[in-house]
Amino acid sequence: MTRKFVVIGGPSREDLFDSLRLDNRHNRMFPIRFKVEETDYPLGLETIHSLERGGNPHAYDHEDWIIRVRSTKIPSNFRAQGESNQFAPYIVKIIYNTKTRQGTAFVTRVRSKK
Numbered sequence: 001m002t003r004k005f006v007v008i009g010g011p012s013r014e015d016l017f018d019s020l021r022l023d024n025r026h027n028r029m030f031p032i033r034f035k036v037e038e039t040d041y042p043l044g045l046e047t048i049h050s051l052e053r054g055g056n057p058h059a060y061d062h063e064d065w066i067i068r069v070r071s072t073k074i075p076s077n078f079r080a081q082g083e084s085n086q087f088a089p090y091i092v093k094i095i096y097n098t099k100t101r102q103g104t105a106f107v108t109r110v111r112s113k114k
Contacts (some may be wrong), residue, residue, distance in 0.1 A: 001080040002108040009035035063099035067068035
């Protein structure tokens with residue numbers, strides 16, 4: 001099950017790149033937080049697995065990014081409705097504009113292949 005959230009605030013472009021750089025090179029946790037419309041609790045991500053350009057990658061003033069995370073540490077406010085397993089794996093995809101600091105977050109529960 002995938003839940004969709006409207007992002008109304010988040011990190012700057014520099015903070016986004018710093019979190020990726022510090023996670024990969026120094027094994028430090030540099031969490032980033034996104035404020036969403038549906039709840040007062042922020043969507044906090046401890047590590048970013050990939051950061052890709054979205055939209056037109058050849059545009060000079062390109063500010064759209066696709067952030068991908070795979071984690072079991074997703075706050076309960078963002079988990080699937082009725083999810084009882086607190087250690088269930090989730091995939092988070094955020095389409096985010098660093099200029100407006102707005103976007104869309106998709107939180108998907110990964111199901112086991114049985």
